[in-house]
Amino acid sequence: MKLWGGRFTKETNQLVHNFNASISFDQKFYHQDIEGSMAHVKMLAKQGILTEEDKDAIVNGLLGIREDLENGILEITAEHEDIHSFVEAVLTERIGEAGKRLHTGRSRNDQVALDMKLYTRDEIDELSGLVKGLLTELIKVMEEHIDTYMPGFTHLQKAQPITLAHHIGAYFEMFDRDFSRLSDIRNRMNYCPLGSGALAGTTYPLDREYTATLLGFAGPTLNSMDSVADRDYLIELLSALSTIAMHLSRFCEEIIIWNTNEYRFVEIDDSYSTGSSIMPQKKNPDIAELIRGKAGRVYGALVSMLTTMKGIPLAYNKDMQEDKELTFDAIDTVKGCLALFTGMISSMSFRKDVMEASAKNGFTNATDAADYLVNHGVAFRDAHGVVGQLVLFCIEKGIALDDMTLEEYKAISPVFEQDIFEAISLKTCVEKRMTIGAPGQEAMKKVIEIYKKKLEQ
Ligand code: ARG
Numbered sequence: 001m002k003l004w005g006g007r008f009t010k011e012t013n014q015l016v017h018n019f020n021a022s023i024s025f026d027q028k029f030y031h032q033d034i035e036g037s038m039a040h041v042k043m044l045a046k047q048g049i050l051t052e053e054d055k056d057a058i059v060n061g062l063l064g065i066r067e068d069l070e071n072g073i074l075e076i077t078a079e080h081e082d083i084h085s086f087v088e089a090v091l092t093e094r095i096g097e098a099g100k101r102l103h104t105g106r107s108r109n110d111q112v113a114l115d116m117k118l119y120t121r122d123e124i125d126e127l128s129g130l131v132k133g134l135l136t137e138l139i140k141v142m143e144e145h146i147d148t149y150m151p152g153f154t155h156l157q158k159a160q161p162i163t164l165a166h167h168i169g170a171y172f173e174m175f176d177r178d179f180s181r182l183s184d185i186r187n188r189m190n191y192c193p194l195g196s197g198a199l200a201g202t203t204y205p206l207d208r209e210y211t212a213t214l215l216g217f218a219g220p221t222l223n224s225m226d227s228v229a230d231r232d233y234l235i236e237l238l239s240a241l242s243t244i245a246m247h248l249s250r251f252c253e254e255i256i257i258w259n260t261n262e263y264r265f266v267e268i269d270d271s272y273s274t275g276s277s278i279m280p281q282k283k284n285p286d287i288a289e290l291i292r293g294k295a296g297r298v299y300g301a302l303v304s305m306l307t308t309m310k311g312i313p314l315a316y317n318k319d320m321q322e323d324k325e326l327t328f329d330a331i332d333t334v335k336g337c338l339a340l341f342t343g344m345i346s347s348m349s350f351r352k353d354v355m356e357a358s359a360k361n362g363f364t365n366a367t368d369a370a371d372y373l374v375n376h377g378v379a380f381r382d383a384h385g386v387v388g389q390l391v392l393f394c395i396e397k398g399i400a401l402d403d404m405t406l407e408e409y410k411a412i413s414p415v416f417e418q419d420i421f422e423a424i425s426l427k428t429c430v431e432k433r434m435t436i437g438a439p440g441q442e443a444m445k446k447v448i449e450i451y452k453k454k455l456e457q
Pocket of ligand 1: 112321
């Protein structure tokens with residue numbers, strides 16, 4: 001059963017076997033392990049290291065194993081140390097002698113480095129697809145709500161009016177950066193470690209360029225020590241996943257606030273909400289809360305991985321086996337969160353009227369009132385002071401700036417004229433903000449076009 005039993009005189013202690021084994025989790029990449037082995041033997045045959053007959057027997061054997069695993073005919077069992085041992089053992093059992101030649105010119109160190117890279121690369125592609133799906137959904141909301149006015153906040157205090165499209169656009173930017181981070185990582189990691197052997201390469205005339213090409217890599221890695229010891233790309237990925245989780249968490253936090261009885265800006269769909277076992281009236285935003293909560297475990301994976309790697313001398317050490325569960329969990333968690341979040345957003349209703357009403361109170365047009373004075377020759381600092389007095393007056397009377405009479409305005413500053421009301425209307429406040437990146441419709445439309453073009457690529 002063991003790949004390394006030769007020099008041992010005693011059986012492995014059972015607890016040691018269990019503690020050392022990785023098959024319970026590295027079976028997740030059986031597909032990639034087999035793909036890597038097929039490329040390896042094709043290269044060995046091309047180089048004359050393996051006969052054509054042996055290569056064919058191995059490739060067919062591996063294809064059979066993969067098919068039987070996929071159909072559930074073959075089961076991965078715990079007595080094997082890892083997925084690599086399992087595949088080799090079953091292969092040899094099935095095809096005999098040729099199976100024993102599979103591992104020629106290879107170590108589990110470069111094998112596992114390859115498998116993990118192949119697996120991660122596939123998962124990055126899936127993650128990118130999910131982020132793109134979310135971006136597409138956000139564009140839809142933006143187009144629908146280009147004139148849905150709402151308050152923009154700083155310090156969670158009403159600040160200036162914006163539109164829902166503009167607010168959502170901020171998240172588009174974040175997730176768009178996440179998308180490009182994933183593709184950066186993919187490009188940087190896309191070099192093939194196979195052929196690095198245990199740490200020092202091999203004495204066989206391997207064609208590493210060839211296996212790299214067969215497996216879709218940009219080329220072979222250039223240092224065999226680094227090849228088997230490098231987990232930077234996982235740290236980068238976990239960092240990118242942590243950032244995605246953080247963005248999702250922030251967005252969820254806002255949705256939770258917007259969904260409260262006090263705000264009522266949105267209503268999460270029944271299909272994405274849950275109830276209470278005791279309080280019949282409750283409809284809770286559990287999904288948003290769970291996504292917010294799961295950021296913690298993704299960050300945990302990043303910190304664990306950094307900590308695991310920090311004291312490891314070159315080259316391979318078994319500590320690195322710890323990379324797998326962390327990474328798998330973080331990837332699966334973020335994939336789940338992205339899918340759930342996209343579903344929640346696409347089924348959620350936005351209350352235009354409530355948002356607009358909210359933008360109308362809370363003095364979100366105070367800056368525009370000050371700007372009005374500036375446009376009539378008042379220095380900004382003085383204008384700021386005048387509008388501060390207006391706000392104080394309104395707070396005492398319990399009214400909005402829009403509700404004051406012109407006489408009341410003039411009593412505080414004679415500069416005000418009838419056109420102040422137009423200047424501080426919600427529509428003016430938003431639509432006059434026309435520079436690129438601002439919430440005004442014209443600016444927003446241009447930006448949405450840019451986003452759509454990006455998504456088409
Ligand atoms: N299960 C191991 C891992 O995940 C595979 C590599 C084993 N190599 C070794 N020299 N023991 O890292």
